[in-house]
Amino acid sequence: DAGITQSPRHKVTETGTPVTLRCHQTENHRYMYWYRQDPGHGLRLIHYSYGVKDTDKGEVSDGYSVSRSKTEDFLLTLESATSSQTSVYFCAIRDGLDAEQFFGPGTRLTVL
Amino acid sequence: ELKVEQNPLFLSMQEGKNYTIYCNYSTTSDRLYWYRQDPGKSLESLFVLLSNGAVKQEGRLMASLDTKARLSTLHITAAVHDLSATYFCAVVRDDKIIFGKGTRLHILP
Structure with missing residues (x-):
């Protein structure tokens, strides 16, 4: 499983509340990614990181922020959750190009 | 902006038949991934194609990459029910990895 965990695995929250999702890896992979998956849209890239404190936007970054203060953790934050952010969120890792x-x-994640 | 298109988006086929899924992309890239996803599960890496003309095979699945045509294909030979899943291609450009919408494959016994 490449040593990747996500937490929480399920969350229900209300519109307007902040939410943080955590991706944790144990094998010092350089690249980490956050995607959302919605029916009819496949997977869409939200943000990605190419090293500690090095992040960049993906296709659908509005309403999301990320942080990577150490190699093993990549956090995705919804500052003020909206119902349109109800989705399945996947984290991914990669060693090199x-x-x-x-x-x-x-x-x-379900936003009511 | 990199765009990735898969077709068909849905495919229902009989066991024992052959078929091909197509993945077209809009800008230069020489690296492409194929994934499989079962319902309610995460994505499983199938193939990594790293250069023009690359061909990889695993069991009844074979993937190829033509970077000049910006096209990758995933060919299914003599389909079996266990191959029913959603298949995604993803194109690598610089540090970004952009996915197609997926092909939902349903194999009928």
Whole structure:
């Protein structure tokens, strides 16, 4: 499973509340990614990181922020959750530019 | 902006038949991934294609990459029910990895 965990695995929250999702890896992979998966849209890249404190935006970054203060953790924050952010969120890791990308188990987030 | 298109998006086929899923992308890239996802599960890496003309095979699945045409194919040979899943291609450009919408494959006994 490439040593990737996501927490929480399920969360229900209310509109307007802040939410933080955590991705944790144990093998010092350089690259980490956050995606959301919605029916009809496949996976869409939210943000990614290419090292500690080095992050960049993906396709659908509005309403999301990320932080990576240490190699093993990549946090995704919804500052003020909206119903449109109800989704399944996947974290992924990759070692280098030619390496495989491995996915975590996912977090199902419901915003009421 | 990198765009990735898969077709078909849904495919229902009989066991024993052959078929091909297509993945087209809009800008230069020479690295492409294929994944499988079962319902309610995470994504499983199938193939990593790293250069023009790359071909990889695993069991009844074979993937190829033509970077000049910006096209990758995933060919299924003599389909079996266990291959029913959603298949995604993903294109690598710089540090970003962008996915197609997926092909939902349903194999009928």
